[in-house]
Amino acid sequence: MITVSYVEAFNDNYIWLIHKENSHHIAIVDPGDAGPVLRAIEQHGYQPVAILITHHHGDHVGGISKLTRHYDIPVYGPANEGIAAVNHPVHEADDVYIAELDCHLSIMEVPGHTRGHIAYYRDGMLFCGDTLFTGGCGRLFEGTPEQMSDSLNKIAALPDATQIYCAHEYTLDNLAFARVVEPDSSDLIQRIKDTEEARRQDRPTVPSTLALEKQTNPFLRCDVTNVIQAAERFALKSLKSGAETFTVVRHWKDTLD
Secondary structure (H helix, E strand, O other): OEEEEEEEEOOOEEEEEEEEOOOOEEEEEOOOOHHHHHHHHHHHOOEEEEEEOOOOOHHHHOOHHHHHHHOOOOEEEEOOOOOOOOOEEEOOOOEEEEHHHOEEEEEEEOOOOOOOOEEEEEOOEEEEEOOEEOOEEOOOOOOOHHHHHHHHHHHHOOOOOOEEEEOEOOHHHHHHHHHHHOOOOHHHHHHHHHHHHHHHOOOOOOOEEHHHHHHHOHHHOOOOHHHHHHHHHHHOOOOOOHHHHHHHHHHHHHHHO
């Protein structure tokens, strides 16, 4: 059985550790800072066997070099981003097999936040970096709105039970914006209450499920009448497609951040 734990880094990053039950082997997802990972390794006796990178931003890759000085392990990452530390570049639909975990991960190319952003998927778990967030999605630093819309649609096609392991604790902020878009959503109001309670108890709000995101995340609801109408009121024009609605909703949130 595969399980997942985390270490926290910086102000709000999660570095995910993929485990095999009854084993000390781990794969490390997006180690932006080596320090908390090395402390967890020492505390728990972990044995790293791979590093998985979703995109090139420093808070996702900054700890690779220090970790690989300690451990001679493969570093998987997007082939289209030229990350120097990546020695196993991967493309859409490639299969990453980590033998020590007996774990297969399928590669999804999900550009938008960056040009070459990828996600790793296996049996109901998605490690999606900064593409899809709990309650939100990543900013468009390099890609286009059309690319991000397509990437989110690709994720939305996964099974509803998929656990969404994004890289940041942004949920409360994202849901505050979602409430601007859909102020009367009972699902959203309940999720905000649940999220506030979790944070009061210092519990992470990640992972969530894809089903919950489809109910409450405006960026996965750009084909829903309430979201389309809200976006049209903001844009003061009619919108003809989900991609157009996404473009407006992403810009709307940018104006409030």
